[in-house]
Amino acid sequence: MATRTADPHTTGGKFTWRERLFTTLQKRGAIAVLILVVAVSALAFDNFLTAQNLQNIVLQGAFLGLIVVGMTFVIISGGIDLSVGSLLALGGVLAALTVPVFWPLALILPPLFCGLIGFGNGLLIAKAKMAPFIVTLAGLLGIRGLALAFAGERPIGIDGGSPFAWFGQGQIFGVAVPIIVVLVAFAVGGLVLARTSYGRVIFAIGGNEESARLMGLPVDRTKIIAYTTSGALAGLAGALLAARLSAGDPNGGLAWELDAISAVVVGGTLLTGGAGSISGSLAGVLLLSILQNLINQVGTLGSYAQQLVSGFFLIVVVVAQAYLTRRQRV
Amino acid sequence: MEQQAPVLEVRRVTKRFPGVLALDDISFELRPGEVHALVGENGAGKSTLIKVITGVYRPDEGQILFQGEEVSFSEPRESQEAGISTIYQEVNLIPLLSVAQNVFLGREPRGRLGLIDRDRMNREADEILKRYGIRADVTAPLRSLGLGVQQMVAIARAISVDARAVIMDEPTSSLEAREVETLFGVIRQLRQEGVGVIYVSHRLDELYEICDRVTVLRDGRVAHTGELAELSRLQLIAHMLGRELADVQKEGATGFGEEHETAEEPVLQAQGLTQHPRLREVSLTVHPGEVVGLAGLLGAGRSETAKAIFGAEPVDSGSLKVGGEEVKMGSPAAAIKAGIAFLPEDRKSEGIIPDLSVKENIVAAALPRLARAGLVSEKAQDELVEEFMQSLGIKASSPDQPVRELSGGNQQKVLLARWLCMNPKVLILDEPTRGIDVGAKAEIQKLVDDLAVKGLGVILISSELDEMTEGSDRVVALRDGAVVGLLSEDEITEGNLMELLAHGEDSGNGAKENGRDADG
Numbered sequence: 001m002a003t004r005t006a007d008p009h010t011t012g013g014k015f016t017w018r019e020r021l022f023t024t025l026q027k028r029g030a031i032a033v034l035i036l037v038v039a040v041s042a043l044a045f046d047n048f049l050t051a052q053n054l055q056n057i058v059l060q061g062a063f064l065g066l067i068v069v070g071m072t073f074v075i076i077s078g079g080i081d082l083s084v085g086s087l088l089a090l091g092g093v094l095a096a097l098t099v100p101v102f103w104p105l106a107l108i109l110p111p112l113f114c115g116l117i118g119f120g121n122g123l124l125i126a127k128a129k130m131a132p133f134i135v136t137l138a139g140l141l142g143i144r145g146l147a148l149a150f151a152g153e154r155p156i157g158i159d160g161g162s163p164f165a166w167f168g169q170g171q172i173f174g175v176a177v178p179i180i181v182v183l184v185a186f187a188v189g190g191l192v193l194a195r196t197s198y199g200r201v202i203f204a205i206g207g208n209e210e211s212a213r214l215m216g217l218p219v220d221r222t223k224i225i226a227y228t229t230s231g232a233l234a235g236l237a238g239a240l241l242a243a244r245l246s247a248g249d250p251n252g253g254l255a256w257e258l259d260a261i262s263a264v265v266v267g268g269t270l271l272t273g274g275a276g277s278i279s280g281s282l283a284g285v286l287l288l289s290i291l292q293n294l295i296n297q298v299g300t301l302g303s304y305a306q307q308l309v310s311g312f313f314l315i316v317v318v319v320a321q322a323y324l325t326r327r328q329r330v
Numbered sequence: 331m332e333q334q335a336p337v338l339e340v341r342r343v344t345k346r347f348p349g350v351l352a353l354d355d356i357s358f359e360l361r362p363g364e365v366h367a368l369v370g371e372n373g374a375g376k377s378t379l380i381k382v383i384t385g386v387y388r389p390d391e392g393q394i395l396f397q398g399e400e401v402s403f404s405e406p407r408e409s410q411e412a413g414i415s416t417i418y419q420e421v422n423l424i425p426l427l428s429v430a431q432n433v434f435l436g437r438e439p440r441g442r443l444g445l446i447d448r449d450r451m452n453r454e455a456d457e458i459l460k461r462y463g464i465r466a467d468v469t470a471p472l473r474s475l476g477l478g479v480q481q482m483v484a485i486a487r488a489i490s491v492d493a494r495a496v497i498m499d500e501p502t503s504s505l506e507a508r509e510v511e512t513l514f515g516v517i518r519q520l521r522q523e524g525v526g527v528i529y530v531s532h533r534l535d536e537l538y539e540i541c542d543r544v545t546v547l548r549d550g551r552v553a554h555t556g557e558l559a560e561l562s563r564l565q566l567i568a569h570m571l572g573r574e575l576a577d578v579q580k581e582g583a584t585g586f587g588e589e590h591e592t593a594e595e596p597v598l599q600a601q602g603l604t605q606h607p608r609l610r611e612v613s614l615t616v617h618p619g620e621v622v623g624l625a626g627l628l629g630a631g632r633s634e635t636a637k638a639i640f641g642a643e644p645v646d647s648g649s650l651k652v653g654g655e656e657v658k659m660g661s662p663a664a665a666i667k668a669g670i671a672f673l674p675e676d677r678k679s680e681g682i683i684p685d686l687s688v689k690e691n692i693v694a695a696a697l698p699r700l701a702r703a704g705l706v707s708e709k710a711q712d713e714l715v716e717e718f719m720q721s722l723g724i725k726a727s728s729p730d731q732p733v734r735e736l737s738g739g740n741q742q743k744v745l746l747a748r749w750l751c752m753n754p755k756v757l758i759l760d761e762p763t764r765g766i767d768v769g770a771k772a773e774i775q776k777l778v779d780d781l782a783v784k785g786l787g788v789i790l791i792s793s794e795l796d797e798m799t800e801g802s803d804r805v806v807a808l809r810d811g812a813v814v815g816l817l818s819e820d821e822i823t824e825g826n827l828m829e830l831l832a833h834g835e836d837s838g839n840g841a842k843e844n845g846r847d848a849d850g
Contacts, residue, residue: 191445195446195448196445196446197437197438197446200446201436203426203427203431204424204427207424207425207427208423208424210422211422211423213405213406214416214418214422215406215410215423215436215487216406216409216411217407218436274426
């Protein structure tokens, strides 16, 4: 008794400034870097801050962004979804195939069908207790095969005159439609994650699944919904990308699952689950997208530069996260 | 109160796990407005019973009635919604979420558009916590609080829903004395409101202070149930350990021989081991050729003492000497180098490597010593392994047989051989015969005896009274993390030992707020 001086009824003592720094770095680092990069680029390149260029940047990240919203949910819950790249391809192919039949169906069928596959992933993970990595890795392989089979291994063109093309190429008040869709997705996702019971349960599961179960939270249902959402958003992204490119490409979205994971992690979401934010993920996507844009502007650099810089960001963020998770276990 | 219908009733419940009958025809009643103690030693079935009640497990046979109706919960969520709140021994909250979020997880106050009303949530969480004497920033992440406060938050969460039955599994194991008082205040309030409370603890003082009735479980059966006040401490312990008070003097059932000749100079001296809040000022000495028993009920600090000596757990203070030389605390490497060997309680997770062969398991720890310029001669290894397989009587088809295929007793011998390869001076055995069949048990007991005869100092931890009394030359009795008594030679009888565990005076510095449990 004599050895303990700390009053157990007070709090906050263990939260050192170092931990605070790392926490802030991990949570808000992406946004800070984003602002910094934008500021520097605005000074360095005359045509960086033009409306057209900014729109390009956001549009470039829009399709990946839809996937990232779902991925954020899945990763915070402590899981991973590797099937989204293939689901995006499948969504595009399904859209291209249904446009000639009845074009509104091309907007509904891809998210529905891909959501159903996500639901299957979720069932296997939550109910059959299989590892998310393996289940969705199987999805990554199998769904790609399905997309290739549906498309006959070739991209399928979409008639540019179809009203469907507007969802990829059209504008509302000068803003590209996919941008509006992705912004809505981020807004809704952020609200759900931060301000609904469902969102808090996602965090609880990622923080400690066993505790969440013992606290009486609906663990299985929550996980299944997360994977279903991830699948549906990937399908929707595929449909919109097909509308933009006027083609459904079964080879589209290759390795996008990895880009999505990078964006989420760079955005400050713990890869081990339990902490993260949608706003961070948005910053992560924009950061990746701006890097690409800058490298295009410089012109003399190859695509290796973007990969190099993304890799560097990722490692910095992951080191901060590793430090944090270690602290948490102590 | 006597005539009221029980709020919770367990009727003839049986639960089997592969190879184990965890609950054997258990019946149990919780009346409204009573605090019902549930006690029993390790493996008695307390945790299983709680998990069956809360829906983590399903009973194989029998019924559970809640407020007079038969229920069948398939998830903890369902029992919670029905009105059974549970506080688990380990804090079961989410460390990264804020205190308020933890209190309200799954039932957050809603505002406009059905979104969470954060201000209201924080305000209400603050009010709830204040009611239980907790002052904490409710917006801070839970992990920034001390363990005791975290446990109080868990308790606040569980009680702030309208429960008719509250189950507390070792709620005080991480609480300070003052927090325990607050908790008891809360429990008394619950009793007045007619809530039934199941209270699991090993601290006799607490049980007698707060509980009305008691149910003792042993080996998956109900050993006793009745008013607590009518039961003396000694009787309670006798029920827990499965001894009739009349025949605790009976002896001669184990493989141990007579007392040993011991040398003058101690081989091991541990002085004032303190690890807040589990150990207080624990001191013990072991002479060469002596078996020192560490006795105590579950949670008394036996395993913690062993781990502190071996350096597997850091200590706040205390010193250790082996053969007169000071040994650095908190470092197993230093302890091993000084000549301490430790066979942990849980040999599956802390000892054997199941898929490796008998040979590989035996030489695993000795390899660095056997190596010459980084190379290990196969011949030297084979000789060593051969020697120990013979001297310990390890029954395996060959040295290359995977250890997982051996019986429990032989696995234990393989572990013993691994440590003996290191030529230890002191051997610490934590429950060496648990889960081992009777024949192998006697063999291991004889081995321990032989090793002591050869001059090894042995520290023996065992929950089995006869093993403790017949195996030890001296017994150090622990209670709530402090030494409460010593017995030597002829004084070592089951009767004396139980008397010590029930009433022994605390020789530590007097505080009464510890004794953390090591296992569920």
